[in-house]
Amino acid sequence: MNWLIRFLKISRNQWPWMGAGILLGVVVVAANAMLMAVSGWFIASMAVSGSSGVAFNYFFPSAGIRFLAIVRSVGRYGERLVTHEATFRNLSELRVWLFRRFIPLSPACLERYAGGDVAGRLRADVDSLESLYLRIIAPIAVGGVSIVSALLFLLWISPPSAAVMFLFLTMAGVALPWLVHRLSEEPGRVATSLSAQLRSKVTEGVQGVEELILLGAVERQAAVVDHLSEAVISKQLSLGRINGLSLAGSVLFAGCGVAAVLLTGSMQVVAHQTAAPNLVLLLLFSAATFEAAGLLPAALHLLPAARESATRIFDLADAPIPVPDTPVSLVRPAGGRICFTDVSASYLPGEPVLRNVSLIIPEGGRAVLTGSSGVGKSLLLEILLRFRTYEGSVTVGGIEISTLPKEILMDMIAVVPQRPHLFNGTIRDNILLGNRAASEDQLQQALRDSCLDLWVAGLPLGLDTAVGVNGSAVSGGEARRIALARALLKDAAILLLDEPTEGLDGETERRLVSNLAARFGGDETTTLLVVSHRPACLALGDSIVHLSSSKEPLRDI
C-alpha cells in the first residue's frame, strides 16, 4: 500500500479534483439506483392508491423522478469531465516530479532500469501511473462508497434485505474478482512473455527480410511467427474464458441477490414491518446496486500490474544518486587543462574497465584517443562529465572534478556523445540547445563546420524540419552532425567528441575533419578530446593516445 500512499502524496495538490470526481461518481450511482427505486415505489403506490382509493400525493415523487433523471445524466457528464481533469492535472504533477527525480540519476541509474528496454518499460510504467486514478482509484472508491451507502440505506429500510445483500455483494464485488485474479495470473504472465517473443521474431523478420529471402529461410521464420502467434492467442483465449467466468458469476450473484431480497422483502410486507410498495423499491434498488458493484472487478483486475509499475518507478526514483553533486565551490577551474592520474573505473561493480590510467591534455591541446571497442574510451569521457564515479584523480584546470559543482563543470564542457539524442522538435531547436543565445551567424558557422549547410539548404523547410521521435526522420550520420553543431555552438573550453564521423561516407568524413582541423588549428584555448578509431580522425589531434585493454598504462604514439 506504500506505493499508493506515495502516489497520493505526490498528487496532494489535486485532491480536491480527485475527491470531486469520486463524489460526482457516487452521486451518479446513487441517482441511478434511486431513479429506479423511486420509480418502482411510485408506480406501486399509485397502483395501491388506484385500487384502494386512498389518496396518494403523487406530485412530489413524480417531480423527484424527473429531478433524479437530470441529476443522473448531467452528473455523469460532469463526472467524466472532472475525473479526466483530475487525471491530467495529476499527470502534470507526476511528470514534473519524475523528471526532477530523474535528473541526478541519469545516465548511470536509468540505463539499468528494467533490464535495458528503458524507453518501452518507462513509457508503460508512466502510462500506468498516469491512469492510476482514472482506471483504478476512482472506480474502486466510487464502487466501495456506493456499496457501503447502499447497504446503509437498505439497513434503514429493511435490515434483513441489507444482510442478504451484504452477502451477495461481497461475493460479486470481492470474492469473484479475487478468484478471477488468481485464475488469470498464470496465463496473463505467459501471454506477456510469449508476446515479447512474438514481437522479437516479427522484428527480426521485418528487419532481416532481404537476408531471409536470400537464405531461403522466409517460410521457416513465418512458421515460427505463426506458431508463436497461435500460442499467444491461445493464452488470450483462456483469459477471455476467465473473463466470461467473471461475467457469468456477477450475473448469477446479482440474480440470486434480487431473489433473496424478494424473499426478505415479502416476509417484511407479510409481517407488516414495511409498507407494501417498499417491496418494489427494495427490489429495484438492489438490482441497481449490483451495477455499482460491477465497477469493481475491472478496476481490481488492473491493480496488480499498476502496483508493479508504481513500485518499479518509485524504486527507481529512490535509487541512490550515482554521482552526488557538490553543493558549492568558491574556486573555478582556470582553463581547460585535463589531467587523469591513476584513474580506475567500471560500468558495473566488480568488472573494472579502466585501470590506473594517466593522461594529460594541456589547455588548448588536441588529443585523439584510439583503441579497440570496449577498452573504456567512452567511459573516460563519461568520467569527465561526472556521469560515473572513479578512483584516482581527475582535474580540470587544476581542480579535482569531484569537488566541483556539476553546473560549473558543465559550463566548461561541450560533447557529442556516442549516441546523441535528438529531441522531438526541429533541427533548429536541437542545435540551439547548445546555446540558446546564439546569433544567426554563430548558428550558420556551426552548420558549415559540421557539414550540415548543404543538406539543410536542400530541405524544403530548412532548419525548421522536424527530426521526428528519437531523430527517426533523419539518418544516423545526420543526427550525429546535428549533435556536433549543437556542441560547437556551445563554444566551451573543453570539447569532447565520441566517434564524430561514425556513419559518414568517406568524402563527408574528410570534409568534416578538415573543417574541424581548421576551426581548432589555431585555437589555443579550446581543449579537444576526440575518441575515434577512424584513421581520418587522427588528423584532428596534435597527440594520439592509444588505450589498450591490458593493464599497461596509456602510451603516446
Next chain:
Amino acid sequence: MTEQSEGKADDGERRGSSAESWLFAEARNIRLLLLSIVSLAAGIGLLVVFQAHLLAAACQRIIMQGEGLSAALPLAALLVVLAAGRSLCSYLLENRSAAAAARVKQSVRSRLYRKIQALGPAGLAGEEAGPLVETVTRGVDELEPYFTRFLPQLSLAALLPFMFLIFVVPAEWRSGLVLLFSAPFIPLFMILIGRGSESLHRRQWNRLSRMAGHLLDLVQGLPDLIVFGAAKTEAQTVARVSEEYRSATMAVLRVAFLSAFTLEFFATVGTAVVAVIVGFRLLSGVLTLQEGLFVLLMAPEFYLPLRNLGLSYHARMQGVAAAERIAPLLAQPLPEGFAGSLMPPTGPPAVLFEAVSFRYGSNRGGVAGVDLELQSGRITALAGESGAGKSTLARLLVGLARPESGRILINGQDLASFQPDAWRALIAWVPQTPFFTSGTLRENLLLGRPDAVDAQITAALEAAAASFVNDLPDGLDTVLGERGAGLSGGELKRLALARAYLRQATLVVLDEPTAGLDPENERLVCLALERLAVGRTVLIISHREETLLQAHCVAEMIDGRIERVVPSAEYLAPLGAA
C-alpha cells in the same frame, strides 16, 4: 494551415471508411461465430424479459393480492434459475467472442506477416520497421474489440429494442410509443456529435501524441540536457507542456463526452417519462401493477443496447485505427519479381550490367544507365559516397529488386530468365548489418544451409576467422540475444562471413563488411574475405582502403552512375598521396 489540416481530416475520414469495409469483409470469415454471439445475446434478452415478467408478477401477487411467502418462494426459485440461465449464456457468449477474436487475429496476423515478407523493403518503400512490427503485433490485437464488442453491439442495437417493444406494446402501448419515438434521436445525436469530435480528434492527434511522449523524449535525452545545462529549465517545460496537453485534451473530451451525454439523457428521461405515464395509468386503475412494473423494468433494458453501442464506440475507433494500418498493407500489390525457369550456371558466374536503371520513386540512392562487368572468380569493389547507389546495385544483382530498364546478364543470359529460388541458392549476401535471430549460434549459422554438419560449421568458422566461438563456454550453443546482442560488431561480422562461407555460394556480395570496425577486427575480417573469395565471384561495397586493396578492380559510383573502373592500386594511389 487550417485548410491543410481540414484536408487531412477529410482524408482521414476517407481512409476510415475504406478500413471499415475491410473490417466488414473480415467479419464475413467469422460470420457463423458472430451469428452465435448475436443469438446468445438475443437469448439473454429473452431471459431478461422473463425475469422482468417474474419480478412484476411477484410484486403483483404480494402487494396487490396480499399473498404471502408461499407465493414468493417458487417465484424466487424461478428467478435463481433464470439468473443461472443468463449466467450460462453470458459465459458462452464471452467464450464465443474470444474464439471469434482468436480466429480473426490468427488469420490476419499470419497473412499480414507473410505479406510484409513478400513485399520486402522494395514494396514497403518508406515504411519503418518499428511501426510495421507494432502493426503486426499490437495492431492485430487491437482489432479484437471491433469484432467482439462493436459488431455484436451494432446488431443487438438494431435487434433487441424491437424485440423488447413486442413485449411492451401489448402491456402498455403509450409507453411503447414513448420508447419508440425517443430511440431514433439517440443514434442521430450521437452521430452528429461523434462526427464533430472525430474530426476534432484527428486534427489534434499528432499534436496530442507528441505532447504525450514529451516526458519520455526528455528522459531519454537527459544526459544531453545535463551537459548543455538545460535539465533544470526543462523541468519547467515539462510542466508547461503537460498543462497544454491537459487543456488540449480536455477541449477534445468536452465535445467527445457530449455524445455519451445525449445518450444517457434520452435514456434516463425516457425511463422517467415511462415511470410517470405508467404511474398515472395505474392511479386511474386501467393498468395492473404487474403490467405497469413490467413496462418500467423494460424501459432501461430498451435503451441498454443503444448505450452499449455508444460505449463500444471506442472499440470501433480502435479497430478502425488498426485496420487503417493493416488493410492498405494487405491490399498492396506485390512487386513484380522475375519468374524464369532456366537453371543458373554452377561455376562462379560472370556478371554484366547493361544500361541498368532503377530509381524506386525517390531520386536518392537510385542507379541510372549502369554498365559494369564482374569477372568470373574475381573480386570487384564498389566505392563512392553514401547515397550514390552502391547498395541498390547490389540488391539488383542478388534479385531483391528488378531493373526498371536495362538488363543484368549472367554468363550471357538475362537474370530474369532464371528460376528465382535456384538463383538465390547460389548467392551469399552479407549486408551492412547482418541478420541474426535470437537463438543459438548454430541456428544462426545454419539459416542458409539447414543440413550442414558440425565439421562443416567448424571449417566455415575457421575460414571466417571466427574461431572465437570455440572459446565461448557454450560454443555453438551460445544463445544470442536480440539482434546479436552479446557479441561485438566485429565478431558478428565474422559470424556472418562464416554463414556466407557455409552456404557454398558462387556469387558473394558484401556490403561494407568492415565499416565500424577497429583495425584489429578489420584485419581479421579482411583475412576471412580473402579465403571466402577463392573460386567465387565477389562484389564488395566499401570505402575502407584496407578492404579495397583486396579487390582486382574498383568501380567508383557517383550519383547513380559508374564514374570509372580502375585497378585497385590505381584507385588508392591518390588517396595515399593525400
